[in-house]
Amino acid sequence: APAPARLIEGGLPTEATVAQVLVSKYADHLPLYRQAQIYARQGISLDRSTLADWVGRAAWHLRPVHERLLEKLKASPKLFADETTAPVLDPGRGKTKTGQLWAYARDDRPWNGSDPPGVAYVYAPDRKAERPIAHLAGFAGILQVDGYGGYRVLADKSGATLAFCWAHVRRRFYELAAAGPAPIASEALRRIAELYQVEDDIRGQPADARLAVRQERSRPILADLEPWLREKLGLISQKTKLAEAIRYTLSRWEGLSRFLDDGRVEIDSNTVERSIRPIALNRKNALFAGSDGGAEHWAVVASLIETCKLNNVEPLGYLADVLTRIVNGHPNSQIDDLLPWAYIRLPSLKP
Numbered sequence: 001a002p003a004p005a006r007l008i009e010g011g012l013p014t015e016a017t018v019a020q021v022l023v024s025k026y027a028d029h030l031p032l033y034r035q036a037q038i039y040a041r042q043g044i045s046l047d048r049s050t051l052a053d054w055v056g057r058a059a060w061h062l063r064p065v066h067e068r069l070l071e072k073l074k075a076s077p078k079l080f081a082d083e084t085t086a087p088v089l090d091p092g093r094g095k096t097k098t099g100q101l102w103a104y105a106r107d108d109r110p111w112n113g114s115d116p117p118g119v120a121y122v123y124a125p126d127r128k129a130e131r132p133i134a135h136l137a138g139f140a141g142i143l144q145v146d147g148y149g150g151y152r153v154l155a156d157k158s159g160a161t162l163a164f165c166w167a168h169v170r171r172r173f174y175e176l177a178a179a180g181p182a183p184i185a186s187e188a189l190r191r192i193a194e195l196y197q198v199e200d201d202i203r204g205q206p207a208d209a210r211l212a213v214r215q216e217r218s219r220p221i222l223a224d225l226e227p228w229l230r231e232k233l234g235l236i237s238q239k240t241k242l243a244e245a246i247r248y249t250l251s252r253w254e255g256l257s258r259f260l261d262d263g264r265v266e267i268d269s270n271t272v273e274r275s276i277r278p279i280a281l282n283r284k285n286a287l288f289a290g291s292d293g294g295a296e297h298w299a300v301v302a303s304l305i306e307t308c309k310l311n312n313v314e315p316l317g318y319l320a321d322v323l324t325r326i327v328n329g330h331p332n333s334q335i336d337d338l339l340p341w342a343y344i345r346l347p348s349l350k351p
Contacts, residue, residue, distance in 0.1 A: 005327045007057060015327070018054045019319035025055065026302045027315055029281045052294075058319075059297035061326045065338050066300040069307065070120040070135070072339065073106050077141040078264055080105040080272035081132060081151065084279055086123060088295050099125050099295055101279055102135055105272040107310070111207040111264050116341035117310040119275040121299040125292065129153040136160070142262065144269045147252060164255035166192060167268035172245035184232050184242060191228075194221050199267050207263030214260050222257055226250070275306055307340040318343050 007015050024030040030038075032051045039046045073079060083102045090097040105119040124131040129150030136143070136158065144163040145151045155162045170192045176185035198217045202210045233246045249256065259265040279302065304322075308315040322338050336342065 005329070007061065007323055007327050008054065013054060014320075015323040016316075016320040018058050019316050019323060021051055021054055022058055022301050022319055023305065023316045026298070027278075027305045027309070029278070055297055055301070056293070058323060059300045061323060062300050062304060062319075064332065064335060065322065065326075066120065066303050068335050069118060069303055069339060070104065070122070072336075073104055073118055073120055074136060074139045076106045076115060078106070078108075078144070079136075079139065079141065080107070080144045080266075080269050080275075081136075082146060082269060082272040082276055083127060083132075083148070084276045086279070086295050086298070088125075088292060097125070099123060099292070100127050100131070101295070101299055102132060103272050103275050103279070104135065105275050107271045108264070110203050110266060111210055112204065113207075113264065116344070118307040118341065119272070119310065120303045120307075121279065123292070123295040123299040133157055142258070142265060144266060144272075146269060147248060161258070162255045163258035163265045164252045165269040166195060166256060167270055167273075169245075169249050169252075169256065172241075172248060176242055176245065182242070184236070185245070188225075188229070188245075191221060191225050195267060209263070211261070211263035214263070219260050222260065226253060278302065278306060304340060308343075311341050311344050313340050313343045 007013075007018055021032075021035060024035050025032060032048045032055070035051060036046050036048045081102065081104050083100050086099040086101045087096040088099045100123070102122045102124060103119055104122070105117070106115060107117040108115050109117060122131075122135050124135075127148075127150070132150060133154050136154065140159045141161070142163055143151065143155070143160045144165065146165050146168050151162055154160060170189065173185040173188045173192070176182045177189055195218055198213060198221075202213045205213075229246050229250055233243060233250070236243055259267050301319075304319065305315045307313075308318050318340060321343075325338065330338065
């Protein structure tokens with residue numbers, strides 16, 4: 001009988017072996033040179049370049065799944081967005097350049113939404129506003145973000161509605177209060193803490209119930225906070241960090257108030273910031289991607305692994321199965337069957 005197709009034609013590694021390398025690199029943050037050292041201790045000689053070739057081949061086959069994941073996320077009524085640096089080797093200059101990994105995440109669990117959570121990373125060589133505009137083409141829902149100005153450009157051109165992040169506001173006042181006596185910053189923190197107490201009380205409730213509680217308890221807090229901030233801004237030097245923090249808050253007030261009128265919107269963008277942390281860990285351990293192509297591979301595989309983790313799907317088994325099905329001719333018309341949440345096991349079916 002003819003042998004089944006293999007990811008590495010004529011090679012020894014199975015799809016499960018390649019999946020193990022991917023999970024070790026992108027989930028457990030083990031750079032390829034460390035994996036090569038581990039295999040060497042076991043008496044298996046695998047050069048780092050060989051492992052890199054496996055990663056590249058697997059990422060190439062997984063690209064359609066990554067593209068479909070992003071498409072499904074863009075069809076959602078609400079997304080989170082954030083970006084982080086991705087150092088990339090620039091051989092012509094003999095040093096690294098700074099690319100960006102953009103993250104687009106969905107997590108409706110805080111309001112019992114029915115769509116499964118997911119995150120898609122997209123690599124870009126810079127941080128220009130045109131990048132998220134291209135990545136989110138066709139998205140016209142609510143986008144929850146930090147204060148980066150490029151998102152305003154996106155909203156103007158795409159029709160997306162921006163919701164801003166209270167965690168970023170809080171961070172600015174916290175830094176001032178932590179440095180020494182700062183009565184205005186401390187009072188701002190106390191008022192923001194009241195908002196977060198409301199969120200703690202309603203987390204996991206349906207959107208309409210969250211909306212009702214926010215209208216009753218959170219709206220009066222914000223109604224008092226805005227004029228109080230304007231009053232304090234008029235009393236202090238405009239060159240101070242405190243004035244900068246207040247202006248940051250007031251200039252984004254409409255987006256910061258968005259959560260009051262929609263129970264699906266979160267008070268902050270911590271959801272996507274949590275999805276950025278694995279990227280930061282990988283960056284710390286691997287230092288840089290070997291090329292723009294390597295950074296794109298990073299985005300593809302990390303998207304699938306992190307979405308697996310969000311859905312409690314075991315990434316090693318998932319990647320091994322998906323790679324096996326792809327190289328054996330899985331039809332593109334059924335690509336939704338390869339998305340991570342298609343591998344969720346119902347509780348009643350668990351052994």
